[in-house]
Amino acid sequence: MSAYLMKGGRIVDPASSTDELGDVVIRNGVVEAIGRDLEPDGVEIIDATGKVVAPGLVDLHTHLREPGREDEETIATASAAAAAGGYTAVCAMPNTDPVQDSASVVEQVWALGREAGLVDVIPSGALSKGLEGAKMADIGEMANSYAKVRLFTDDGHGVQDALFARRVMEYLMTFDGIYAEHCEVEALAAGGQMHEGERSVELGLRGIPSEAEELMAARDIALAKLTGCRLHLLHISTAGTVELVRRAKNEGLNVTAEATPHHFSLTDAALFDYDPMVKVNPPLRSDADQQAVIAGLADGTIDAIATDHAPHAQEEKDQEFSYAPPGLLGLETALALTLTELVRPGHLTLSQAIERLSTTPALILGLQAHGRVERGRAANLVVFDPEARWTVDPMTFQSKSRNTPFAGRSLQGQVVHTFFNGKQTVRDRRLVTEARV
Amino acid sequence: MIGKHLLSMDQLTKEDIIEILDTAESLRQVTDRPIKKLPTLRGRTVCNLFYEASTRTRISFELAAKRLSADVINFSADSKSSVSKGESFKDTAWTLEAMGVDAIIVRHGSSGAPHQLAKWVKAHVLNAGDGAHEHPTQALLDLFSIRERFKEFDGLKVAIVGDVIHSRVARSNVKGLVTMGADVTLVGPATLIPKEARSWGAKIEHELDPLLADLDVCYLLRVQKERQNEQLFPSLREYSNLWGLDNRRMSKMHKDALVMHPGPMNRGVEIAADVSESERSIILDQVSNGLSVRMSLLYLMLGGNEGEDS
Numbered sequence: 001m002s003a004y005l006m007k008g009g010r011i012v013d014p015a016s017s018t019d020e021l022g023d024v025v026i027r028n029g030v031v032e033a034i035g036r037d038l039e040p041d042g043v044e045i046i047d048a049t050g051k052v053v054a055p056g057l058v059d060l061h062t063h064l065r066e067p068g069r070e071d072e073e074t075i076a077t078a079s080a081a082a083a084a085g086g087y088t089a090v091c092a093m094p095n096t097d098p099v100q101d102s103a104s105v106v107e108q109v110w111a112l113g114r115e116a117g118l119v120d121v122i123p124s125g126a127l128s129k130g131l132e133g134a135k136m137a138d139i140g141e142m143a144n145s146y147a148k149v150r151l152f153t154d155d156g157h158g159v160q161d162a163l164f165a166r167r168v169m170e171y172l173m174t175f176d177g178i179y180a181e182h183c184e185v186e187a188l189a190a191g192g193q194m195h196e197g198e199r200s201v202e203l204g205l206r207g208i209p210s211e212a213e214e215l216m217a218a219r220d221i222a223l224a225k226l227t228g229c230r231l232h233l234l235h236i237s238t239a240g241t242v243e244l245v246r247r248a249k250n251e252g253l254n255v256t257a258e259a260t261p262h263h264f265s266l267t268d269a270a271l272f273d274y275d276p277m278v279k280v281n282p283p284l285r286s287d288a289d290q291q292a293v294i295a296g297l298a299d300g301t302i303d304a305i306a307t308d309h310a311p312h313a314q315e316e317k318d319q320e321f322s323y324a325p326p327g328l329l330g331l332e333t334a335l336a337l338t339l340t341e342l343v344r345p346g347h348l349t350l351s352q353a354i355e356r357l358s359t360t361p362a363l364i365l366g367l368q369a370h371g372r373v374e375r376g377r378a379a380n381l382v383v384f385d386p387e388a389r390w391t392v393d394p395m396t397f398q399s400k401s402r403n404t405p406f407a408g409r410s411l412q413g414q415v416v417h418t419f420f421n422g423k424q425t426v427r428d429r430r431l432v433t434e435a436r437v
Numbered sequence: 438m439i440g441k442h443l444l445s446m447d448q449l450t451k452e453d454i455i456e457i458l459d460t461a462e463s464l465r466q467v468t469d470r471p472i473k474k475l476p477t478l479r480g481r482t483v484c485n486l487f488y489e490a491s492t493r494t495r496i497s498f499e500l501a502a503k504r505l506s507a508d509v510i511n512f513s514a515d516s517k518s519s520v521s522k523g524e525s526f527k528d529t530a531w532t533l534e535a536m537g538v539d540a541i542i543v544r545h546g547s548s549g550a551p552h553q554l555a556k557w558v559k560a561h562v563l564n565a566g567d568g569a570h571e572h573p574t575q576a577l578l579d580l581f582s583i584r585e586r587f588k589e590f591d592g593l594k595v596a597i598v599g600d601v602i603h604s605r606v607a608r609s610n611v612k613g614l615v616t617m618g619a620d621v622t623l624v625g626p627a628t629l630i631p632k633e634a635r636s637w638g639a640k641i642e643h644e645l646d647p648l649l650a651d652l653d654v655c656y657l658l659r660v661q662k663e664r665q666n667e668q669l670f671p672s673l674r675e676y677s678n679l680w681g682l683d684n685r686r687m688s689k690m691h692k693d694a695l696v697m698h699p700g701p702m703n704r705g706v707e708i709a710a711d712v713s714e715s716e717r718s719i720i721l722d723q724v725s726n727g728l729s730v731r732m733s734l735l736y737l738m739l740g741g742n743e744g745e746d747s
Contacts, residue, residue, distance in 0.1 A: 201633040201634060202608075204549075205570075206569075273556070274550075274552045318525050319525055
């Protein structure tokens with residue numbers, strides 16, 4: 001395995017409150033040394049002047065589509081997209097076909113991730129069999145499998161039955177599991193195409209009120225208080241939910257939350273011409289919600305930036321708005337959107353941004369090998385140029401799908417190198433294809 | 438300038454609307470001739486692409502195009518997503534494009550479908566009703582019908598009564614009437630009138646009776662009978678009692694006030710049979726004016742730069 005000396009980069013490691021210029025030596029898959037003017041033997045020297053050296057990004061929320069929809073994405077193509085985006089670990093959402101609700105399916109996903117070999121693919125497990133919200137999935141077996149599932153969710157569906165939610169929370173505590181909720185009261189959201197407000201009424205599209213998310217977030221926070229279970233709220237999108245999480249944290253509850261790059265970068269104004277590319281669930285919200293999400297990310301109420309990377313086949317997105325499936329790609333634009341929309345305008349410091357993209361998600365998932373730049377730890381790192389401008393061209397994506405609403409947008413910040421367990425998966429802004437199995 | 442496509446009333450200024458109505462006025466004379474045809478669109482092809490059943494709008498557009506000597510083809514499809522059958526909306530659009538149609542008149546159950554179509558084809562796209570969004574030609578023919586009786590829109594008091602939230606007719610009419618200077622009030626239960634509609638420049642009232650004496654136009658929207666299953670109001674009977682226009686209510690309106698309805702009517706629900714057939718009712722005028730207004734739009738959009746535009 002090659003050894004590298006990364007010279008003169010700006011090392012940003014929020015876990016150790018590091019933000020300084022220095023060198024990093026990578027050897028045998030780990031960070032061998034961090035310091036100034038290092039001169040180790042037998043290394044390839046990489047000039048990192050003007051670049052940021054940070055822990056590899058960790059995505060709490062990725063749809064890899066395999067098994068089931070290999071026409072849209074495979075674990076191999078999603079891994080490539082993740083590496084290209086600066087990620088070294090992704091948490092695979094369970095709404096595959098078959099659903100990740102048993103040890104055999106999560107182990108399959110885990111094994112395919114290892115085979116792809118570009119990032120750690122961390123399977124999540126379903127809370128309920130078939131994501132139907134009625135019967136418990138094989139939670140203990142998934143937790144004890146090779147995949148060591150820690151995060152459980154019915155993502156794509158909220159758990160509608162409060163008693164079922166309570167029981168699962170209690171049961172999860174046996175395995176130190178995290179209950180992760182897609183907050184959506186279906187009775188209020190049914191048939192909804194976009195955020196409910198002036199713009200949905202104007203466009204004649206059925207709205208999804210903010211309350212559909214907030215009611216379930218409030219219920220889950222109450223149940224987490226009752227049971228003591230670790231609660232994580234997926235892709236929160238409304239000012240009301242941000243406030244609920246803020247209050248829960250002030251109360252000392254062990255609740256975490258994530259928000260997506262599209263919710264801090266776009267609002268429902270993007271729907272003006274009915275482009276199905278901006279159809280997503282939870283929907284793009286109002287300007288005030290967007291501001292609240294940004295404020296929540298800035299003050300730490302929202303712990304993590306998660307992509308909700310959701311590949312869709314072109315023919316499905318080419319349908320009428322009402323029929324097109326919700327979801328958009330995230331892995332290859334998340335870092336640049338964070339830098340462009342949050343760091344450049346001064347909402348977050350660079351260190352806070354890295355904390356939300358890497359340090360905290362790694363902590364939530366309990367990943368020792370990710371989220372830090374530390375001597376002796378696995379070398380899972382991203383090196384990016386914070387000033388480089390590039391234009392989003394979906395045709396250059398590693399993802400098998402092309403459904404991004406950011407095509408043509410000029411963004412700031414580009415991944416230059418990604419190291420996964422000391423191995424280069426991205427080198428000089430290009431995926432190292434031989435890294436793929 | 439109407440623009441290349443007619444997707445929404447938003448795109449029309451007061452001057453555009455006046456031009457469309459004035460042109461419709463002159464084209465109406467064609468209807469009174471023994472040979473009801475103009476050569477303006479000879480050699481042009483107009484396609485009626487209807488993903489929702491509609492008798493009056495499709496026939497009206499077809500007749501309008503034929504009176505201008507265009508070739509007309511009709512394409513009806515299921516409103517449900519067609520991708521499972523192998524041909525998506527986009528494929529259909531490209532197919533029509535490949536056949537060289539000059540204009541596509543589209544009716545679709547999905548809001549925004551005409552906007553999507555306009556991005557995919559070079560032909561002119563005319564929105565003949567999209568989901569709960571807009572129905573601009575209906576609004577234009579309604580404006581034409583009102584202008585025939587009142588001449589002036591300024592300060593004209595118009596109530597639009599009923600299921601505004603699901604109504605493309607209401608959206609287009611509010612925009613058109615507000616642009617022309619009318620004073621528009623939306624009337625109905627709060628389940629059917631979105632509070633956000635205030636941003637359209639309309640007032641919102643929930644009771645009809647106190648408004649009647651002042652109204653110049655009482656415009657009734659169709660109540661879809663399925664709506665009562667969605668618990669938007671308790672029963673058709675209660676709806677009719679509170680918001681239906683019957684003789685008793687109509688008698689409170691002043692003598693020149695008009696009753697309008699975009700059709701098809703649910704007699705006995707939003708409108709009583711004798712009201713629909715009364716002297717104040719201009720419901721059939723609306724239908725015949727639709728032909729002139731649609732001729733006017735085709736004439737202005739396709740006829741002006743014949744042979745040159747794409």
